[in-house]
Amino acid sequence: MSSSETKQAFLPFALPEIGEDEINEVVDTLRSGWVTTGPKARRFEQDFAAFLGEPQIECISVNSATAGLHLALEAIGIGPGDEVITTTHTFTATAEVVRYLGADVVLVDIDPATLNIDPKLVEAAITPRTKAIVPVHYAGLAVDMIAILDIARKHGLRVVEDAAHALPTTLEKELIGTMGSDATVFSFYANKTMTTGEGGMLVTRNAELAKRAKVMRLHGINRDAFDRFTAKVPSWYYEIVAPGFKYNLTDIAAALGIHQLKRIPAFQARREQIAQQYLGAFVDLPLIMPPLPVEGDTHSWHLFVLRLADDLEMDRDAFIEQMYARGIGCSVHYIPLHLQPYWRDRYSLRPEQFPHSQKAYERMLSIPLYTAMTDADVQRVITAVREIVQGA
Ligand SMILES: *Cc1c(COP(=O)(O)O)cnc(C)c1O
Numbered sequence: 001m002s003s004s005e006t007k008q009a010f011l012p013f014a015l016p017e018i019g020e021d022e023i024n025e026v027v028d029t030l031r032s033g034w035v036t037t038g039p040k041a042r043r044f045e046q047d048f049a050a051f052l053g054e055p056q057i058e059c060i061s062v063n064s065a066t067a068g069l070h071l072a073l074e075a076i077g078i079g080p081g082d083e084v085i086t087t088t089h090t091f092t093a094t095a096e097v098v099r100y101l102g103a104d105v106v107l108v109d110i111d112p113a114t115l116n117i118d119p120k121l122v123e124a125a126i127t128p129r130t131k132a133i134v135p136v137h138y139a140g141l142a143v144d145m146i147a148i149l150d151i152a153r154k155h156g157l158r159v160v161e162d163a164a165h166a167l168p169t170t171l172e173k174e175l176i177g178t179m180g181s182d183a184t185v186f187s188f189y190a191n192k193t194m195t196t197g198e199g200g201m202l203v204t205r206n207a208e209l210a211k212r213a214k215v216m217r218l219h220g221i222n223r224d225a226f227d228r229f230t231a232k233v234p235s236w237y238y239e240i241v242a243p244g245f246k247y248n249l250t251d252i253a254a255a256l257g258i259h260q261l262k263r264i265p266a267f268q269a270r271r272e273q274i275a276q277q278y279l280g281a282f283v284d285l286p287l288i289m290p291p292l293p294v295e296g297d298t299h300s301w302h303l304f305v306l307r308l309a310d311d312l313e314m315d316r317d318a319f320i321e322q323m324y325a326r327g328i329g330c331s332v333h334y335i336p337l338h339l340q341p342y343w344r345d346r347y348s349l350r351p352e353q354f355p356h357s358q359k360a361y362e363r364m365l366s367i368p369l370y371t372a373m374t375d376a377d378v379q380r381v382i383t384a385v386r387e388i389v390q391g392a
Pocket of ligand 1: 064090
């Protein structure tokens, strides 16, 4: 390592890109006197529907994707005795919401070619108790939703997509969010492809599901009770129809979202550019590159996940340590759920049941890929990866 490299500032694994428009909109919100859910949250929802190309689709803003997944599963009636199938290779939020509702999680392995849930294993995991499938568009590459929706139709199951990574991702040129599942949930957490600090969006074409999710988003308050009788019911009157949650998105957060969303095409273009640079720069190395979409489809490039090839005699932890020694943050997505004490112990899971996720986990790392990176940052990551591999 050269001395100039050691003096460089630490390059974080991820950073948001917040512009003046976002800042001005937040300030405007603060000055307006309306800081919780109000006109900006409404506008963000309308803008999101327009972005998806379907002004009529229901977009329900929430304070996290976790909240959105919980609301979607609650609204389709998931409860004790039910089973929900999802991938072991995800963040715990995807699965924990099933447990909030007292239902059971059935984890299945990934397809090593895509790192996404394997539809064949989904079908094999179906039991009389199965109610829903929760596919995760891992790293921003679309799951084979054609296969998942086919299986769901055949077995009478519901589908809720965890699209925390998938804005904007397409499958057969259709944006994720419009594929025809029961609901799709996006995340605006700090490190996602756009951010509201914390936030999420539940998207559905199902009016009943949307109605229930809106009621449960805010304490189980039913607005229809006074919408129907607006003329007669005083403004202070409301009815509680269920023990709901507190999952609404504030206008302060929505103010960020309105402007971040406008930048999504440019954000994706920059992420794509960085991904292409990495793909080109590592082509000759004993590294397994991330799976790509078919020609004509969009990868959101939320994550750039490298896997060390078997013939590279270096372990993953040492690789990450060497990246940190060069001042570059890296991460691992994910420690599979079957290795996490809660999930492992609750369902007596063993790594042998998930050979592809286990193998991928042991050899994978995520390198920095975000719009706030300069060309020099990208070059620095490329140099570091090449040096570490060549020094192994
Ligand atoms: C980030 C993430 C979530 C949770 O999103 P929040 O908005 O932080 O609740 C869920 N699933 C996956 C796969 C994620 O990466």
